Amino acid sequence: MSKLIRVVIVDDHQVVLDGFIARLELEQDIEVIGTASHGLEAIEKVRELKPDVTLMDVSMPLMNGIDATRLIREEFPDAKILMLTMHDQREYIMKVMQAGAVGYMLKEITAEKMVQAIKTVDQGSTYFCETATQTLFSQEVLPSNTSNISPLSRREESVLKLVAQGNSSKKIASLLDISCRTVETHRQNIKHKLNLNSTAELAKYAYEKGIIE
Structure with missing residues (x-):
């Protein structure tokens, strides 16, 4: 029997939370053990539940996902955080990486890709969806504005x-x-x-x- 991956999902929209939970409940080796609706609550959930993987929204009230990720990683360096967002701009991706997230997915990602991402980061690797990867590498050759980041x-x-x-x-x-x-x-x-x-x-x-x- 494969290891059960314990997941916390952080998003301020209940409909989105319900959708992600419904997707992941179909997977025998993934269990959603908790949810949070903003960054401050996410920090408390990670402290309390110590999930294997946290799916973190970027734009949320009280504290956004990037700041929450940074604080979680400072307290728990082993924490594996996958960022979920509607944004595919390079500046967002770089901020996410600087905060310590190990993955970046757009919310339009398929259920299969989401499961793959969760399993990939749980095994210690990073996961960036195709759109994020293309955004990063398509501008890699540009000079000064990216070389300092x-x-x-x-x-x-x-x-x-x-x-x-x-x-x-x-x-x-x-x-x-x-x-x-x-x-x-x-x-x-x-x-x-x-x-x-x-x-x-x-x-x-x-x-x-x-x-x-």
């Missing part, structure tokens, strides 16, 4: 800087007052986001982007 969160940039300076995970954990496991999680997330595999590649990236001199 980092997909990393501030904490990830701090970890990357210390890694590039040759510090061990234990030393980084001590300097940032976090656990070694959290440092390792940040390192893996950085590698995923930048599509890099080795410490040497991370150091090269940090030099090229001016993170270290």
